[in-house]
Structure formats: structure tokens, C-alpha cells
Amino acid sequence: MLEYVIIGNSAAAVGAIEGIRQRDNTGSITVISEEPYYAYSRPLISYLLAGTADDKKMAYRDVGFYEDNGVSLLLGVKAVSIDTTSKEVILSNGKAVTYDKLLIATGGKPFVPPMKGGDKKGIYTFIKRDDAERLKAVAKPGTKAVVIGGGLIGLKAAEGLVKCGVDVTVVELADRILSTILDEQAAAMVQEVLEGHNINVILNDTVTEVVGDNTVSGVILKNGQSIECDMVITAIGVRPNTDVAANTDISINRGIKVDDHMRANVEDIYAAGDVAEAYDIVYEDQRVTPIWPNAYMQGEVAGRNMAGDDVVFDSGFARNSISFFGLPMITAGIIKPVGNEYEVTSIVQPDKKVYKKAVFKSNRLVGFIRLTDIDRAGILTGLIKEKIDVSPFKDKLLDEDFGFVYMPKSYRKEKLLGVKRK
Amino acid sequence: MKRVYALEEYCVGCRLCEINCTVAHSESKDIIWAFKVEEPRPLPGILVEEVKPISFGLQCRHCDDAECIKSCITGAMHRDERGAVVCNADKCVGCWTCIMACPYGTIKRNEDKGNVVSKCDLCPDLPQPACVSNCPNEALIYVDRG
Amino acid sequence: MRQLPALCHFLPYTCSQVTNPSIDPLREPMELKTYLGRKPDKLEFDENGRLVTKLTPQLVLNVPIMFSAMSFGSISLNACESLARAATQLGIYYNTGEGGLHSSLYRYGKNTIAQVASGRFGVHADYLNAAAALEIKIGQGAKPGIGGHLPGEKVRAEVSATRMIPEGSDAISPAPHHDIYSIEDLRQLIYALKEATNYAKPVIVKIAAVHNVAAIASGIARAGADIIAIDGFRGGTGAAPLRIRDNVGIPIEMAIAAVDTRLKEEGIRHQVSVVAAGSMRNSADIIKAIALGADAVYIATSALIAIGCHMCQKCNTGKCNWGIATQDPQLVKRLNPNIGARRLVNLITAWEHEIKEMLGGMGINSIESLRGNREMLRGVGLTQKEMDILGIKAAGE
Amino acid sequence: MLREKYERVPSGCAVSGIMDRSGRRFSGNDIIQSIALMRERSNGLGGGFAAYGIYPEYKDHYAFHMFYDDEQAREISERFLNEHFNIAEAGPIPTKKVSSIKNEPIIWRYFALPKEEKLTSSGLLPDEFVAQCVINLNKKIDGAFVVSSGKNMGAFKGVGYPEDIGEFYRLYEYEGYTWTAHGRFPTNTPGWWGGAHPFTLLDLSVVHNGELSSYGTNRRYLNEFGYECTMQTDTEVVAYLLDLFTRRQGMPLEMACKIMAPPMWDEIERMPDDDKALYTALRTVYGKALMNGPFSIIVAFSNGMVALNDRIKLRPLVAAEKGDVLYVSSEESAIIEICPQPDKIWAPRAGEPVIGMLEEVKA
Known part of the structure; x- marks a missing residue:
């Protein structure tokens, strides 16, 4: 009977538990987590802040999940090191x-x-549930906040704060908000929406100093401008939490380096989720891709392999679905390509806040942005993942009615009828 | 597991599958009430793709390796005891990650119903899905192809 | 003439009363199985009573009804497939007409009659050998004496490939076969087809019911045909020229009676099979045709109505709403062959039940005993001459 | 003599047959007694008998039993007979006045052999020659009717109850090894003397209870082989079919029976391959000879007797054996009446022929 140990208790951990239990119903599983909670939906902390999510919604799995899967929980305890x-x-x-x-x-x-x-x-900061709870306690109507960083976390915090009645300024160093998932066009359109909800967005700048006595009373920007505020949220970025592997022989680059089976370089040690640096099928390189679906899928692959299966993780690439004030967007892969080998098509309908962009490389879709019109965007995600030659229907890809109807009949039959391609 | 498959050779694009899906998921189960009175009106779980002369109905494939379940950030999307992929509306927050994940594009946003996703549930209360029963040209079949 | 009521309306059939019990088809076996093909005068047995005679190939029908010739081109592939599948399920036959056999239909070959008509469209060795029987079409009830015309717009890729003619070109079937200018030429073609198929398939010769049909049929029997199909006045098609459709040919009842009597008088009736076609609108028509001497019948219009035809008579336009007489893919897909086949099976099964009811009523439990059994019919409102030709007595006699 | 106006007279009937397979001859008493018991099955509109082995002194001659409406018919017929035959003996058939028997025709009997030169010029075998002459006589000479024409046998029939007909013909004075009898119950005609059973062709005689719904088909089929059905009764097709198959096509008797009352297709389907091929061929080739409708028939001929039921046994038929004697009858009681303790008694299955073949004719 194998003893499985998982450090961490979020998407990757749950994926691993479910992955292990696909093959092994007897081995013991121990989960070690610093946070004293059952797995919760980390992306929902902004909903928690905004008051639109309760405990029930936050729970990532049903109450009986750990018991049903025979998992021993060590919560509120930090794993500090590993003796390999x-x-x-x-x-x-x-x-x-x-x-x-x-x-x-x-x-x-x-x-x-x-x-x-x-x-x-x-x-x-705005990463964990506790962060949200803490922030919620102080985010009273009429207070002011400065959010450092106009990325996903920063803007989600900003949105949550605005919904609490807080007056928010976002300071972003780059020339656009959401620079990892949007290009200039899309960012501008989103910014317009944010500004429409009274979020003050400052680009190409950053906070150099936080002022106040013991407590924050304002910030000073690089350009010298002062902004009064009652709180500062730092949301510049997230780094893989590799602390536990430090000072071991586990190989770490940006994150823990894993092969396509999510194995680290040390035997019987796996890594998955935001801490891992795995192969990205779009960039065709090892990357840390800190997104929820990746974390789950990597965890599941790791779990299955730990339990003796032989499966590879072959769907690693960035993709995000997010909304701000009801403006939905889905983006994936390379959204702002650099180089001649890429081909780009796009459609802009400013009045409808619709923006669609597709990025191709050698007749394969490698990235896209969909703003507002996100319906059926998953088809594009699928095309990226399956590395389909899109040349027969490239010109239809951004059409409103794009679907399998434009794809070659043989591919369609395989996908829709369960008929295996010969 | 039994799934709904579309035979594009015989689909005439009449969209009665969409209509009947809506009716089957309405409170009244009555076509007039469902379309004229009930608010909000359920979204059809099936959609018809059509570029003449090709057309076919398409709904959730209830994939064995469902990307939507794996991607769901709240755990709302899950597989029920029948094997069908269904969304727990109480947990869904409308992040649309499943829409991003579904390679068939068969999950819809239901903004009328508080921003939760709407998708085929294989009509758990009917002997076979309403779209199949009501397709006038038998272009939808409900069979087990593994 | 088109408006003449059908002769069948004047031919009540009889049924049993006291002395001869009617037979209940729900309780007793009721046999409709029919063998079509050439029969010897007698069977020979060896000294141990074992059968020596080997029968020439026969068509075996579970019900004495076949689907008459309708070509791929004139009707859609889905319509063809409906017919083919239904024929297979029912244990009967359908006829390709002069349209060749689409590659997807070869698997229904053992229930297929492959037609060879004056245009020879789609005729090749594989086609002939794929089928269960071959039919040489000389004439057609809907338009005796003239050929056929499939408009170019119906000749799309699949039709073109199947017929072996260029896409978009009109398919013109000449009025005569240009290699058949006499009965002896017909004999040559019959035997050419038999040679080509190794004498493994019966050959049908189909003619329209015209004035001297009896003599012609006798000639065809002697020319080597195994089965003679006679297509009567009122035979359906939405694409026949009006004046011809409405004015040429004679009613199938007269034709069948005349042919049956003539062949009987010549002592060769038992050698060949006779198939009646044209205006078989219901099962009673079939009962009457068989009582007048037919071995089986061909139906076409009724089959099409079963699969959805509304008789709008615009087949020639290629815009059939029901996906039958069209090649437009958007229209063709309206006809799901699963449904088409099921409806055809329903039609024939219902007719089969009705035929059994009627046979049972006559005190007959095997369709063989109805063949040429003119005693079962009487005439009402017919002239003595007509009744003489039909070989029946007046009602009350 | 009245010919029936209608073809295919619907009728109910009684049939009975007795045969001593050893060839021992016995008087007509038994058969009269047997058929008399089934009086309820007749209505006095027809009765008749066939007897085999009754003319040992003329056993090589064709025995013509004739009905004439009048003397003129007799003259014309005799002219015809004299033209074609050498007649060894001729004279009225002895009868006895019976009160219930009325309107009898002129009944004569001739023992004759075909004229050599006629036979040669016709190119026919004697049997076929005789058969043709019989058909011609019946068809062409008004008021004349050939009751029977076989060797060493004769048919005796008329309008009346069969036991009265037996007495009328004084059948107790004859001795034969096979006897068949018929009592008739026609429903819609007065009955006529010629229309009574048995029906005969050469030595073949048929008594029939039932009605052939396939008559029209059978008749047209026989037509093709030169048989003209002139008798206005369906029974004659039985005789002709048997004649066609056994005499002209040389088929075994059982096979002929299997043509007339074949197994069902689904039964054939279940047979071993050889049988399946055989019965399929029989039904395929001879479908129009299948006899449909209710019947129990007894066919007798010089060297045998066959009883046959329709395929679904719509009419009764019982058979029994005692020693060399074979009994068949519509009713069991009609057998027990004359043979109280048979060795074996059974109801033949639908379509299963009961066949008795003669071992030898004893003098």
C-alpha cells in the first residue's frame, strides 16, 4: 500500500487526489496545507470580497470529498522541507x-x-482567502485604495473593492492593463469599462513610496504624483512557491522543473500547478502557467502517474476566462506575437465592445482573444490544444457562426459522431 | 454511455430540437407557455449549426475526459450518476471557464438566470432527450458508442 | 381518357360463406411467398424419387409486391436507399430503373433488380452482377413508345458517376433500344445479359400494356425472358408528357387477362412469370391483378407516397419538397432513408395483412391458388366483351 | 339431362372407401352400409359409387358407363363409339326400381377396345386415346355423358341418397376389391345425374367432400396441358391433376399428393436441405396445382386408393386398417359400422395422404 503525500490543498492537489483514486483505491493519501481550509476556489476570493460568494460557493468540492477519497488532512501546518x-x-x-x-x-x-x-x-496582498477576508474588513464605502498592478489579480481586487464602495486607483507599470492576456486594443476596451465604473487607471507608472505614519495614508508614484488612500494592494505578480524544495536536490528554475509526466528530477517526487514549470505546447518551451485548469489537469496527471499509470500532460498553455463588470473575455495562447512567422486576423466592433483576434503559426491556431463575444470560444481552445491545421477554415474562424460546420467533414464526423479517424 | 449524435445527412436545420429542448426544460412543459409566458425562458442545450446544405444539432458530448469539469474553478461542473456532465447552478458563478474549455462550444451563458451556464443535461426525467424524441427527420440518435 | 375510372372499381371479388369456410389469417398460416422465374414443364425424379431437375434462378418474394423501376437521378439517393432497405427488410425487390446502381447501394444487391434500358446508363458488368435479376425495359406504362429525359440539372456529381455521363448533361434515353429492332434482337440481348451474368439471374422484360400486348408477351416468353413485366395505363410518373400519359396504353387489368389467357392457350403460361404494374393503388388492386393472372405486381407511385410524395407532379423540375425527385442536397436530406424504409415496410406489411385478410375471406391460404383464379372476380357495369376478355362472369352469374 | 348452371357447386358431403389390398373381392353391401350411416351428410341430391375388379370377364376392355338424355344422344354416341372402338358387349346397366330415384337417364354400358387403325392414325397410346374420346364425347355430344371409362371398374351414380343409388344399381350383386362411395349435399342446385360423384377419367375415380377455392387456378393450369373441364364441378380437377402427374408425367403418387396438398412454407423452411429443395421445387413449379380450400377426397384407381385431406384439415377424414383391408371415411362411425374392431384407426394429418396399393387381384 503506497503512501501518497501532497503538499498543498488547491486545484492541483484535488486533481491529484482524483487522479490517484482513478487507479488506486487503497493507498493512503495525506494532504499538508498551511491554510486551515478545505480546498476552496481561489479565483472566487474577489467574489468573496464583493460579497457575491458565500462559503458554499467557495467550497471547491463537496463536504465529504476528503472522507470519500480516504484523505488524511494536515491543515494549518506548513511543510518546511523535504528529506529526499x-x-x-x-x-x-x-x-x-x-x-x-x-x-x-x-x-x-x-x-x-x-x-x-x-x-x-x-x-x-490578494491571493488567499484570508487576504480577501482581511481586505473585506477594511473595505468600507468611502475609503480609498491603490492597487499596484493592473493584472488579473489587481483588477479583480479592484473590481471587488469598487463593489464594496471603495474608491480605487490602479497603477500599472506596463503600457496597458492585463498585459499578459490582452493586446493594446483589447486592454483599451477593458480599461474603458473599468473607468466607466470609476476605477482610476494609471499606466506606465508605479508606486515608489507608501506614505503615512504607522498606517497607510497615501502613495507617491514614480512620476511624483501623490495619491491619498487608506489601503494599498500589491498585485504585481505571483511566483512559484518553491520554498519547500529549496535546499534539496530538486531542480528548480522559475518553478520546479517537471517532465511530461509531471515528475521532478528526484525520484518519486512530482510537482503540479502554479509551482511547476511544465511544457507549454504553444510556446514549445518549459513555462510556469499559473492558471486554474492547468493546475487541476497537471495535478490529475501527476496523481495518475504516482499511482502507476502512464499518462502525459500535453495540454499546457495559458488560457483565461474572466469578466470585469459584466464584460467577459476569453484569451488563450500567444495573444501578442512577435516575429514574422505569425499571422494575425482580428475583428473590432467598438460599439458592441466586441474584439476578436486570432494568431496563427504555420496554419495552426496558437492564440486568440475574444472580448464580449466569447460564445463557443472553447472550439478555438480545442484547435490550439489539438494542433489542428486550420487552413481550410481560417477565414471563418472569427465569424459569429463559426463552428464545426466549416470544418472538414472527416474531422467533424470524428469529433461529433465518435467515429475514429482512420 | 448513451449519447446524442447528429446525422448531418438528414438534418434539415429546422431547429425543432432547440425548441423542444427549451420546452422540455420549462416549468410548464408547454410550448406556448414556455415561449410566451415563462420568464426566464430556458436556453436550449442543443444548438444547430447550419451552412446550407450542411446542418446538424450539437450539444454537450458528455466527454469521458471532460475539459469543462477539470477546468471549472468552483466545482460546479460535475458528472452525475448517469455519467452525464451537468452543472450545479448553486455553485456556478458564471466565470465562463467552461466555455473556454469546451472544445465543442456547447456550453451557453444564461444571463437571464443569474449568470450561470446552461447546457445539455440529457433530460434526466425523460426516457430519451427531448431533442431526439422530437426530431422530425430522426437526424438525432441516442445511442451508446462507448 | 385520363379521367376514366379504374377498371378495378368494376371487379368485385368474392368470399366464402357457408360451404367453404373463410380462413382466419390471425389463426391459420397464410402464404404469400412467390417464386418468379422460368419454370420447367415438369420436375424429373430419379428411381429413388430424388429430384433431378435443377430450377433456373428464381426471385423469391415474401409478398408478391416489388418496387418498380425508379432511377437514381430521377429520384434521390435517399429515396433509392429507402426502397433498397425496405426491399431487403421485406424480402422483396426494388428496381434501379435506368440510373445505374450507386456504389453505396451495392450492399442491397440481393434485393435489387438492375434495369437495362435504351440509354444503357450505368450498365456495366459489376452492375449486372451485383443485382438479383436483370430487367430489360422496352416500354413504360406512363409513357409507352417514347424514351426518357433526365434534365441536366439533376445530373450532379453522384448521378454523373453512377450513370457514367458528364455532369450537367441531359440524360436522354432513346425511344427504342437501338440494338433491338425486332423480337430476335431482344432474344440476343436477353442471352447477352444471361451470358454476362453466367445464367445466374433471371431476366425480366418489361413492356407497356398496349393493344397487342398478348402477342408481344408470347413473343417475349419465347425469346427467353424468365419474367414478363407489363406496365399498364395510368402508370405513374410526374415527368411523362401529358398527351402520352393520358392517351396511350390500355388498362393493366385487360392487359394481364389477355396475356394470361394467351400464354395459357399456347401452353406456356406456367413457364414464365408475369408481373403486373401500373396503377396498383391498394391491396385490393393487387388481389385483382393476381386473380386475373399476374404472379406479382410492381408498385411505384404508392411506394413514393408512402415515403412522402404529395403527387404535386413536378418531378421534372428537380425541386421536390420531399427529398424524393430531386438531387438538391438541401432537399435530398429531408428524406431520411431510415424513415423512408420504415414507411415502406409499414405500407407493404399493411398490404400484406390486407391481402391475407382477403385471401382468407376467399377460403384460400396460399397466394398460388389465386393466380389466374377468375372465379374469384365478377364484373359490374362492364360490357360482355370486356368481361370475356377479363375471363369473368357478370355479378350474379 | 340437366347440366348444373353453376361452376364449382358448393357442397357438403360424405365419402367412404374400402379396399382389400390382397385383391380379395367383396360385394357392395359394406360400402352401401357405410355410406348409409352418414345420411345426415347428404341431402338426397346425389350419391354414387366406384367399384374396382367388378368385370373380371372383360378386364382388358375399357368399360364405358354412359348416361343419355334420350335415344338420339345414344344413337349419336354409339355411332361415335363404333367409329373408334371395337365393342365386345353393350347393353343397359341393370337397375332396380327404387321409389325415391326419379328422372333417371338412359344408362348403358359398353366393353370396348380402341380400333387399331384409329389408334395408329391418332398416334396416341390407348389410354390417352380413350381419354381424348371421353373428353370429346362429353364436350361435343349433347345429352350424352361418360360416367366412367376404365378397365375392370365402373362408376354408379345418380341423384338420390347414396344407399338408394346403391340399391338402384343393385350393387350387392357386384364384387370388387375396392369400393368408394359418396353422398352429396349440394346447397344451391337441384343436382344432376352426371354431376354426382364419383368423377372418373379412365380407371381413375374421385369422390370428394369439400370445395376447391383454387378451382379457377387449377382449371386454367390443367387447360395448358389440354384438359378441358366440362363437368361444372371442381372434383374433376382432382382427377385431371392426378392423371397429369401420375400417368402423363410419371410421378410417384405420393409426390402428386404433395403437389396437391403441400407442406407450409415455414415447415419447408425447417426441413433438411434435400427435402427443402424438393418441396421448394414442387411448390415453385406446381404452385397452380395446389388444391386450396376444404377437401377430403378419396381417389381410387386400378391398383390402389388414396385418401387426402386439405392442408389445414378443414374437412374430416378417418382411416382404419383390419388385416388387408383399408378403410377411409368422413366419419369414424361409418367405418365402425362395418368393421367394429379395426386393428388400427386414426385421423390422418392435414395434407398427409393415406395410400393403399394392391398386391394382386384375386380372381
């Missing part, structure tokens, strides 16, 4: 947990840049 020779995980309480198979799924940790006044009260 004796195959033990050392805990913050001094105890050790032995493993036959270990999954590191510690996720990411916020990157807080060094800045003057960065030690004052009223500076928050």
Missing part, C-alpha cells in the same frame, strides 16, 4: 511525514516589491 533520501516531509511543527510518492503543489506566492514604506499597516 529518507523520503520524509518535515513539518513546521517539527514532525515528519514519510512518503512513497510526493506531490509538491504549493502554488504561488505573491511578489511584493521592495518599496519605501512597505512595512506600514494597510498594505495587502
Whole structure:
């Protein structure tokens, strides 16, 4: 009977539990998590902040999930180190947990840049449930907030704060918001919406100093401008939380390096989720892709392989679905290509806030942006994932009625009728 | 598991599958009430793709390896005891990650129903899905192809 | 003449009363199985009573009804497939007409009659050998004496490939076969087809019911045909020239009676099979045709109505709403052959039941005993001459 | 003599037959007694008998039993007979006045052999020659009717109850090895003397209970082979079919029976391959000879007797054996009446012929 140990308790961990149990119903599974919660939907913390999600919605799995899957939980305990020779995980309480198979799924940790006044009260991050709870306690109507970073986390925090009645300014260093998932055109359209909801967006700038006595009372930007505020949220980015693997022989680049079976370089150790650096099929390179679906799928692959299966993770690439104030967007892969080998088509309908863009490389779809008109965007995701030659229907790809009807009949039959291609 | 498959050779694009899906998922199960009175009106779980002369109905494939379930950030999307992929509306927050994930494009946004997704549920209360029973040209079949 | 009531309306058939019990088809076997093909005068047995005679190939029908010739081109592939599948399920036959056999229909070959007509469209060795029987079409009831014309717009890729003619070209079937200018020429073609198929398939010769049909039929029997199909006045098609459709040919009842009597008088009736076609609108028409001497019947219009035809008579336009007489893919797909086949099976099964009811009523439990059994019919409102030709007595006699 | 106006007279009937397979001859008493018991099955509109082995002194001659309406018919017929035959003996058939028997025709009997030169010029075998002459006589000479024409046998029939007909013909004075009898119950005609059973052709005689719904088909089929059905009764097709198959086509008797009352197709379907091929061929080739409708028939001929039921046994038929004697009858009681303790008694299955073949004719 194998002893499985999982460090972390979010999407990758749940994926791993479900992956292990597809093959092995007897092995013991131990989950170690610093956070004292059952797995919850991390992306929902902005909903929590905004008051549109309750405990029930936050729960990622049903109450009986751990029991049903025979999982022992070690919550509120931090795994501090791993002894890869004796195959033990050392805990913050001094105890050790032995493993036959270990999954590191510690996720990411916020990157807080060094800045003057960065030690004052009223500076928050926005990654965990506790962050949201803390912020919610102070986000009263009429207060002011500065969000450093106009990425996914920063803007989600901003949206949540606005819904709490907070006056929000977002400061972004890049020339556009959401620069990892949107190009200039799309970013401008989204920014317009944010501004329409009274979020003040400042681009090409950053906070150099946080002012106030003990508590935050304002910030000073690089350009010298001062902004009064009651709280600062740092949302510059997230880095793989590789702490537990530090000082071991586990190979780390940006994240823990894994092969296509999610195996680290040390035997019986796997990594998955935001902490892992796995192969990206679009960039064709090892990358950390900190998105929820990736985390689950990597976790599941890792779990199955830990339990003796032989499956590869072949769907790693960035993709996001997110909305701000009811403006939905779905983007995937390479959205702002650099180089001659790419081909781009796009459609803009400013009045409808519709923007659609497709990026091709050698007749394969490698990325897209869909703003407002997100319906059936998954077909495009599928085309990226399956590396389909889109040349027969390239010109239809962004059409409103694009679908399988434009695809070659043989492909359609295979996909829709369950008829295997010969 | 039994799934609905469309035979494009015989689909005439009449969209009665969409209509009947809506009726089957309405409160009244009555076509007039469902379309004229009931609010909100359920979205059809099936959609018809048509570029003449090709047309076919398409709904959730209830994939064995369902991307939507794996991608769902809240755990709302799940597989029920029948094997059907269904969405728990109480947990769905309308993040549309499943729409991003579904390679068939068969999940819809239901903005009338508080931003939750709407998709084929294989009509759990009927002997076979309403779209299949009501296709006038038998262009939808409900069979087990593994 | 088109408006003449059908002769069948004047031919009540009889049924049993006291002395000869009617037979209940729900309780007793009721046999409709029919063998079509050439029969010897007698069977020979060896000294141990074992059968020595080997029968020439026969068509075996579970019900004495076949689907008459309708070509792929004139009707859609889905319509053809409906017919083919229904024939297969029912254990009967359908006829390709002069349209060749689409590659997807070869699998229904053992229930297929392959037609060879004056245009020879789609005729090749594989086609002939795929079928269960071959039919040489000389004439057609809907338009005796003239050929056929499939408009170019119906000749799309599949039709073109199947007929072996260029896409978009009109398919013109000449009025005569240009290699048949006499009965001896016909004999040559019959035997050419038999040679081509290794004498493994019966050959049907189909003619329209015209004035001297009896003599012609006798000639065809002697020319080597195994089965003679006679297509009567009122034979359907939405694409026949009006004046011809309405004015040429004689009613099938007269033709069948005349042919049956003539062949009987010549002592060769038992050698060949006779198939009646044209205006078989219901099962009673079939009962009457068989009582007048037919071995089986061909139906076409009724079959098409079963699969959805509304008789709008615009077949020639290629815009058939029901996906039958069209090649427009958007229209063709309206006819799902699963449904088409099922409806045909329903039609024939219903007619089969009706035929059994009628046979049972006559106190007959095997269709063989109805063949040429003129005693079963009487005439009402017919002239003595007509009744003489039909070989029947007046009602009350 | 009245010819029936209608073809295919619907009728109910009684039939009975007795045969001593050893060839021992016995008087007509038994058969009269047997058929008399089934009086309820007749209505006095027809009765008749066929007897085999009754003319040992003329056993090589064709025995013509004739009905004439009048003397003129007799003269014309005799002219015809004299033209074609050498007549060894001629004279009225002895009868006895019976009160219930009325309107009898002139009944004569001739023992004759075909004239050599006629036979040669016709190119026919004697049997066929005689058969043609019989058909001609019946067809062409008004008021004349050939009752029977076989060797060493004769048919005795008329309008009346069969036991009265037996007495009328004084059948107790004859001795034969096979006897068949018929009592008739026609429903819509007065009955006529010629129309009574048995029906005969050469030595073949048929008594028939039932009605052939396939008559029209059978008749047209026989037509093709030169048989003209002139008798206005369906029974004659039985005789002609048997004649066609056994005499002209040389088929075994059982086979002929299997043509007339074949197994059902689904039964054939279940048979071993050889049988399946045989019965399929029989039904395929001889479909129009299938006899449909209710019947139980007894066919007798010089060296045998066959009883046959229709395919679904719509009419009764019982058979029994005692020693060399074979009994067949519409009713069991009609057998027990004359043979109280048979060795074996059974109801033949539908379509299963009961066949008795003669071993030898004893003098």
C-alpha cells in the first residue's frame, strides 16, 4: 500500500487526489496545507470580497470529498522541507511525514516589491482567502485604495473593492492593463469599462513610496504624483512557491522543473500547478502557467502517474476566462506575437465592445482573444490544444457562426459522431 | 454511455430540437407557455449549426475526459450518476471557464438566470432527450458508442 | 381518357360463406411467398424419387409486391436507399430503373433488380452482377413508345458517376433500344445479359400494356425472358408528357387477362412469370391483378407516397419538397432513408395483412391458388366483351 | 339431362372407401352400409359409387358407363363409339326400381377396345386415346355423358341418397376389391345425374367432400396441358391433376399428393436441405396445382386408393386398417359400422395422404 503525500490543498492537489483514486483505491493519501481550509476556489476570493460568494460557493468540492477519497488532512501546518533520501516531509511543527510518492503543489506566492514604506499597516496582498477576508474588513464605502498592478489579480481586487464602495486607483507599470492576456486594443476596451465604473487607471507608472505614519495614508508614484488612500494592494505578480524544495536536490528554475509526466528530477517526487514549470505546447518551451485548469489537469496527471499509470500532460498553455463588470473575455495562447512567422486576423466592433483576434503559426491556431463575444470560444481552445491545421477554415474562424460546420467533414464526423479517424 | 449524435445527412436545420429542448426544460412543459409566458425562458442545450446544405444539432458530448469539469474553478461542473456532465447552478458563478474549455462550444451563458451556464443535461426525467424524441427527420440518435 | 375510372372499381371479388369456410389469417398460416422465374414443364425424379431437375434462378418474394423501376437521378439517393432497405427488410425487390446502381447501394444487391434500358446508363458488368435479376425495359406504362429525359440539372456529381455521363448533361434515353429492332434482337440481348451474368439471374422484360400486348408477351416468353413485366395505363410518373400519359396504353387489368389467357392457350403460361404494374393503388388492386393472372405486381407511385410524395407532379423540375425527385442536397436530406424504409415496410406489411385478410375471406391460404383464379372476380357495369376478355362472369352469374 | 348452371357447386358431403389390398373381392353391401350411416351428410341430391375388379370377364376392355338424355344422344354416341372402338358387349346397366330415384337417364354400358387403325392414325397410346374420346364425347355430344371409362371398374351414380343409388344399381350383386362411395349435399342446385360423384377419367375415380377455392387456378393450369373441364364441378380437377402427374408425367403418387396438398412454407423452411429443395421445387413449379380450400377426397384407381385431406384439415377424414383391408371415411362411425374392431384407426394429418396399393387381384 503506497503512501501518497501532497503538499498543498488547491486545484492541483484535488486533481491529484482524483487522479490517484482513478487507479488506486487503497493507498493512503495525506494532504499538508498551511491554510486551515478545505480546498476552496481561489479565483472566487474577489467574489468573496464583493460579497457575491458565500462559503458554499467557495467550497471547491463537496463536504465529504476528503472522507470519500480516504484523505488524511494536515491543515494549518506548513511543510518546511523535504528529506529526499529518507523520503520524509518535515513539518513546521517539527514532525515528519514519510512518503512513497510526493506531490509538491504549493502554488504561488505573491511578489511584493521592495518599496519605501512597505512595512506600514494597510498594505495587502490578494491571493488567499484570508487576504480577501482581511481586505473585506477594511473595505468600507468611502475609503480609498491603490492597487499596484493592473493584472488579473489587481483588477479583480479592484473590481471587488469598487463593489464594496471603495474608491480605487490602479497603477500599472506596463503600457496597458492585463498585459499578459490582452493586446493594446483589447486592454483599451477593458480599461474603458473599468473607468466607466470609476476605477482610476494609471499606466506606465508605479508606486515608489507608501506614505503615512504607522498606517497607510497615501502613495507617491514614480512620476511624483501623490495619491491619498487608506489601503494599498500589491498585485504585481505571483511566483512559484518553491520554498519547500529549496535546499534539496530538486531542480528548480522559475518553478520546479517537471517532465511530461509531471515528475521532478528526484525520484518519486512530482510537482503540479502554479509551482511547476511544465511544457507549454504553444510556446514549445518549459513555462510556469499559473492558471486554474492547468493546475487541476497537471495535478490529475501527476496523481495518475504516482499511482502507476502512464499518462502525459500535453495540454499546457495559458488560457483565461474572466469578466470585469459584466464584460467577459476569453484569451488563450500567444495573444501578442512577435516575429514574422505569425499571422494575425482580428475583428473590432467598438460599439458592441466586441474584439476578436486570432494568431496563427504555420496554419495552426496558437492564440486568440475574444472580448464580449466569447460564445463557443472553447472550439478555438480545442484547435490550439489539438494542433489542428486550420487552413481550410481560417477565414471563418472569427465569424459569429463559426463552428464545426466549416470544418472538414472527416474531422467533424470524428469529433461529433465518435467515429475514429482512420 | 448513451449519447446524442447528429446525422448531418438528414438534418434539415429546422431547429425543432432547440425548441423542444427549451420546452422540455420549462416549468410548464408547454410550448406556448414556455415561449410566451415563462420568464426566464430556458436556453436550449442543443444548438444547430447550419451552412446550407450542411446542418446538424450539437450539444454537450458528455466527454469521458471532460475539459469543462477539470477546468471549472468552483466545482460546479460535475458528472452525475448517469455519467452525464451537468452543472450545479448553486455553485456556478458564471466565470465562463467552461466555455473556454469546451472544445465543442456547447456550453451557453444564461444571463437571464443569474449568470450561470446552461447546457445539455440529457433530460434526466425523460426516457430519451427531448431533442431526439422530437426530431422530425430522426437526424438525432441516442445511442451508446462507448 | 385520363379521367376514366379504374377498371378495378368494376371487379368485385368474392368470399366464402357457408360451404367453404373463410380462413382466419390471425389463426391459420397464410402464404404469400412467390417464386418468379422460368419454370420447367415438369420436375424429373430419379428411381429413388430424388429430384433431378435443377430450377433456373428464381426471385423469391415474401409478398408478391416489388418496387418498380425508379432511377437514381430521377429520384434521390435517399429515396433509392429507402426502397433498397425496405426491399431487403421485406424480402422483396426494388428496381434501379435506368440510373445505374450507386456504389453505396451495392450492399442491397440481393434485393435489387438492375434495369437495362435504351440509354444503357450505368450498365456495366459489376452492375449486372451485383443485382438479383436483370430487367430489360422496352416500354413504360406512363409513357409507352417514347424514351426518357433526365434534365441536366439533376445530373450532379453522384448521378454523373453512377450513370457514367458528364455532369450537367441531359440524360436522354432513346425511344427504342437501338440494338433491338425486332423480337430476335431482344432474344440476343436477353442471352447477352444471361451470358454476362453466367445464367445466374433471371431476366425480366418489361413492356407497356398496349393493344397487342398478348402477342408481344408470347413473343417475349419465347425469346427467353424468365419474367414478363407489363406496365399498364395510368402508370405513374410526374415527368411523362401529358398527351402520352393520358392517351396511350390500355388498362393493366385487360392487359394481364389477355396475356394470361394467351400464354395459357399456347401452353406456356406456367413457364414464365408475369408481373403486373401500373396503377396498383391498394391491396385490393393487387388481389385483382393476381386473380386475373399476374404472379406479382410492381408498385411505384404508392411506394413514393408512402415515403412522402404529395403527387404535386413536378418531378421534372428537380425541386421536390420531399427529398424524393430531386438531387438538391438541401432537399435530398429531408428524406431520411431510415424513415423512408420504415414507411415502406409499414405500407407493404399493411398490404400484406390486407391481402391475407382477403385471401382468407376467399377460403384460400396460399397466394398460388389465386393466380389466374377468375372465379374469384365478377364484373359490374362492364360490357360482355370486356368481361370475356377479363375471363369473368357478370355479378350474379 | 340437366347440366348444373353453376361452376364449382358448393357442397357438403360424405365419402367412404374400402379396399382389400390382397385383391380379395367383396360385394357392395359394406360400402352401401357405410355410406348409409352418414345420411345426415347428404341431402338426397346425389350419391354414387366406384367399384374396382367388378368385370373380371372383360378386364382388358375399357368399360364405358354412359348416361343419355334420350335415344338420339345414344344413337349419336354409339355411332361415335363404333367409329373408334371395337365393342365386345353393350347393353343397359341393370337397375332396380327404387321409389325415391326419379328422372333417371338412359344408362348403358359398353366393353370396348380402341380400333387399331384409329389408334395408329391418332398416334396416341390407348389410354390417352380413350381419354381424348371421353373428353370429346362429353364436350361435343349433347345429352350424352361418360360416367366412367376404365378397365375392370365402373362408376354408379345418380341423384338420390347414396344407399338408394346403391340399391338402384343393385350393387350387392357386384364384387370388387375396392369400393368408394359418396353422398352429396349440394346447397344451391337441384343436382344432376352426371354431376354426382364419383368423377372418373379412365380407371381413375374421385369422390370428394369439400370445395376447391383454387378451382379457377387449377382449371386454367390443367387447360395448358389440354384438359378441358366440362363437368361444372371442381372434383374433376382432382382427377385431371392426378392423371397429369401420375400417368402423363410419371410421378410417384405420393409426390402428386404433395403437389396437391403441400407442406407450409415455414415447415419447408425447417426441413433438411434435400427435402427443402424438393418441396421448394414442387411448390415453385406446381404452385397452380395446389388444391386450396376444404377437401377430403378419396381417389381410387386400378391398383390402389388414396385418401387426402386439405392442408389445414378443414374437412374430416378417418382411416382404419383390419388385416388387408383399408378403410377411409368422413366419419369414424361409418367405418365402425362395418368393421367394429379395426386393428388400427386414426385421423390422418392435414395434407398427409393415406395410400393403399394392391398386391394382386384375386380372381
